Amino acid sequence: MNFTYTVLIPLIPLFTFLFLGLASGRIKPQLGGLIGTTGLFISWILSLMTVFKYFSLEKVDGAYQQIIGYNMVWLNFSDKLHIDMGVFIDPISVMMLFVVTTVSFLVHVYSLGYMKGETGFVRFYSFLSLFSFSMLGLVLATNIFQMYMFWELVGVSSFLLIGFYYQKPSAVAASKKAFIVTRFADLGFLIGILLLSFNTGTFDFLELTNPQGAAMQTGSGAWLLGLSTMTWSLIFVFMGGAGKSAMFPLHIWLPDAMEGPTPVSALIHAATMVVAGVYLVARLFPVYALSAPVGLEIVAWVGATSSLFAAIIATTQFDIKRVLAYSTMSQIGYMMVGLGVSGYGGHDGLGYMASMFHLTTHAMFKALLFLGAGSIIHAVHSNVMNEMGGLRKYMPITHITFLIACLTIAGIPGLSGFFSKDEILAAAYHHNKAIFFIQMFVAGLTAFYMFRLYFRVFWNKEPHYHHTPHESPLTMTIPLMMLAFASIFIGYIPFSDYISSDFKPFETHIEGIIAIPSVLVGLIGIAIAWVMYKKDSDLPDRVSHGFRFFHRWAFNKFYIDEVYLFITHKFVFNRISTPIAWFDRHVIDATMDGIGWITVSTSRLIKPLQSGQLQKYGFVFLSGVIIMALVLLYAAFAA
């Protein structure tokens, strides 16, 4: 089968980006929006085609094929070292194609309504297209270097979109923070890439992940702190992934990133870019599973810590977008756990499949939550919970879809979140009981904070609105309904038939011993939220007062930001940067200044020689000629 056309999927957004970027200010905003949306629509259709075409392909030895749809040599350094660009098609990249184009397309449609009348409307669309291009390029990367490049590109587009309201100092600060933190993490990624490719001699995913390939055998000896080079390189690669996916302790940029427009939060900081880290680990999963189990262990624990940590903070926040941001972090922690507890091949690979499954369902319901939040913010003109309440009367569609999303994320049976979360829990149960219990607790917390948000916004006491909230326009509610539909039904896709760690379908079933407690925990969380937040009461305040010490820590995000500030300001700036700056200013600059000063004073000294008196010059010239002639004659006679 020919998959060359897939190269168009990322290229169309690239063209719309270039076109809108150049035409910005010369075309009508609505037209620009339509062009961007149409481009994404074509990409979406092509992606859907690819999904159906790929999964209906003949299997080889019962496994899905890995196909290089398109390949070109981009930088040719030597016969052995060359960097390619291309399109790599295998189950997870096809799945990501579907997720990215779907969410991106719906966000494009949604933004037509949400961003209406904003200055820089066309700029917004060109950035969205840039992001879609980069993300699709990342997803389809044939080699780790291409992935790294697009990885940085999504970072840039994220930076641009967070700082979209560039007049707002907080948005500018947030965009810088996001960029710098992820850049720092990407440093680890780059080191990881260099170590990995140095050991294995290839950038290519196909060769890297081949279980029988040479890559699995190299670099297994102990190297540093008892771990092999392979393990270290994968840990460094995971550092990049953790930065992008906002894993503890590199998560600090994600809540601030909510300064960007809400559709951006939905697209980049919930559904697609932040799962790039998960995708990266999944992409290299065979290498992790077969040659660096310690790395996988780290992935699992980082994921578990992050999900617990974020869920606790989420219960205390009042800004609805921040609650959702921490929720995203928590859910990505789930995916990381899924990967971390997975084995390679057959039913052992349950966690891998579950993680990818959760990635897909999470993309749908989290995008739905963010777009719903955007709809609420659009109506109330605030994103603080205290200024909302009783909105179910005014915004019926938003209300229903938001409720569906909350039920989905809480893991209520029948909805997609239940299936994927349940499988992650099952995988954790069989692998590591401690992580299983943490995740179970997080599941309860998730249900609690989501319904805290839901009740607080849609029920509870109505504050005094300046003008009556109203339902959002159709361009915004249609994507909401489509995502709600997806959130409900996407769980019924037999995911294990399509995606597995060794590309071979396997059977899964719901295990009652895990499913029943997890549902119960979810219901308990909802019930607590019901009691505390359905009606306006002083119960929440009394509870938080009861746990006031703990509450204060959680409310201040466990002071992680302050720790970073302390380290950077007190330690890095004072102890390292200041002396270096002093050295630069007083030693290096002074040397250069001294050279300049010597030149200037010398020239001042010899300047009078250039008197402008022609006859002086002539006299000197004549004397010089005569002296030289005398010297030469003397030399000639002396010889």
Place this chain on the structure above:
Amino acid sequence: MIEGIPLHLILVVATVMFFTGIYGFLTRRNLITILMSIELILNSVNINFVAFNRYLYPQHLQGQFFSIFIIAIAACEAAVAIAIIINIYRRFTTINVEDVSEMKY
């Protein structure tokens, strides 16, 4: 070839003329007299060319032609120089070479 006059004598005369010209070039203040000194220098060179031609290579005529060309160039130089002098006079109302040192430094 002048009967009874050696080549050296002509060359000595030309040398004296040449260095007189240089002396004038270095001591005169008036731009026009400096120009005259330059004419002296050019003339002494012409005499040399012609004398060498006549005494050493009488079968050729290069010396003569060079003199003709030098005279032509001297004419050009004089024309341009006088144009410049007149322009300087207009601007500075003097043709004293020591006052015309705008270009220093």
Place this chain on the structure above:
Amino acid sequence: MMLTASQFMFYFFALAIVIFSILTVTSQRILRAATYLLFVLISTAGIYFLLNYQFLAAVQITLYAGGIVVLIIFSILLTSHVGVKFDMVGWKKRLATGIAVAIGAILVITTILQYQFEASTEAARAVEMRWIGLSLLSYEKEGFVLPFEVISILLLASMIGAIIIARKEEKNESNN
């Protein structure tokens, strides 16, 4: 010792050249200096005559004496008051220059006198006007068409240049 006519003429011209050159560069009256220069140039033409280069002598007189000196006198009239004595530079400078020039002259003259020139034995070529004209336009051996053309372009360029430089600047406010 009896001087032949041509020897006498040569000494006469040589003496004139030396004396009038020195007067040219020392005279304090500029118009006189120009006149002395004229005498120097004419004496030079005389030496050309003695050397049997009549054409060159004629050119010397017409171009130098008739052209350049007249040009110089005109510019003197334009820029100076006739008869004004102008001050010389300081005696220190004159002395230093004189010493340098004297050393240079002695150096060159001793070098010349010590060198034995090998005079050619070949027969001198008659210098006919026709022949000069032909070789100026010839591009064969001993032809001078290339320098001739270059000189013609130079003359044209310097003519234009002189006109442009000497022309009064028109006040053109609209250009500013």
